[in-house]
Amino acid sequence: MARFSNGLDHVRRRALAVDLLAAVDADALQDSAFARTRRLVAGLDVVDVMAGIARPVPVGVLAEALGLPDVSADVVPVAAAYHPHVEPGAAAEAALTRLLAVCGGPTELAAARIGLLVQACDATAGLIGNGLLAARHGKPAEQPVLATRRRIDGADVTVSLAGTPFGAGPRACPGSRHAVALAAGVLEALHGFRLTETEISWVPAPNLRMPAVLLVTRG
Ligand code: HEM
Numbered sequence: 001m002a003r004f005s006n007g008l009d010h011v012r013r014r015a016l017a018v019d020l021l022a023a024v025d026a027d028a029l030q031d032s033a034f035a036r037t038r039r040l041v042a043g044l045d046v047v048d049v050m051a052g053i054a055r056p057v058p059v060g061v062l063a064e065a066l067g068l069p070d071v072s073a074d075v076v077p078v079a080a081a082y083h084p085h086v087e088p089g090a091a092a093e094a095a096l097t098r099l100l101a102v103c104g105g106p107t108e109l110a111a112a113r114i115g116l117l118v119q120a121c122d123a124t125a126g127l128i129g130n131g132l133l134a135a136r137h138g139k140p141a142e143q144p145v146l147a148t149r150r151r152i153d154g155a156d157v158t159v160s161l162a163g164t165p166f167g168a169g170p171r172a173c174p175g176s177r178h179a180v181a182l183a184a185g186v187l188e189a190l191h192g193f194r195l196t197e198t199e200i201s202w203v204p205a206p207n208l209r210m211p212a213v214l215l216v217t218r219g
Helices: 007-022 026-041 049-054 056-065 072-079 090-102 108-137 176-189
Strands: 046-048 147-152 155-160 193-195 215-218
Touching: 007 108, 026 049, 026 056, 026 176, 046 049, 049 056, 049 108, 056 072, 056 108, 056 176, 072 090, 072 108, 090 108, 108 176, 108 193
Parallel strands: none
Antiparallel strands: 046 215, 147 155, 193 215
């Protein structure tokens, strides 16, 4: 992945990701995210936004826009395991093997496609979860990703993102417009749903600030 590469490897791998995203229309993502969310909640009275919508919808919509089938069920376990400090389990390895097959085999282009999907997964879910909480509580949304990791000379280094939710400089997030569009489409489709709980459980990861579970109901 570009994210954990340096020097010319970073430049080349980032360019692959940027080119793939350049072919994706952000407005169309918003419309698809709206429609997909509406389909998912149709007929449901209570839904956990985080597991049921905020991860699978953005990933599924982005996959479709990249010309791939809905691989969100395989992206979710890989997204939980791709950070360099995490030891991936057998389920994540198996999911990655399937993703590689769908994305065209073990090439840098396939890695760029998978990289987009896994980086869209938790971070965009955070935008959605925090956006929903903020709208219901009438407060500004919290930044979901608080720190990022880089690999420098073989060592993992943590970099704070305070005040720059999409990063900055040569590694700034190339998916920010797409992420905001996806989140906007989902949130629009959840108008009319309210939170069922007053106590929010947050994901335990120190670099993320987003709800673990967010139950909503109609009315
Ligand atoms: C459609 C959704 C998204 C896609 C496709 C995407 C894609 C990417 C990619 C490919 C990179 C690596 C850039 C590089 O190495 O040069 C990246 C970096 C980054 N993304 Fe995103 N991203 C998405 C959503 C988000 C969201 C919602 C956030 C936070 C609110 C976010 C925050 C970041 C940050 C902070 C970095 C920089 C990491 C660093 O400096 O090491 N991304 N993203």
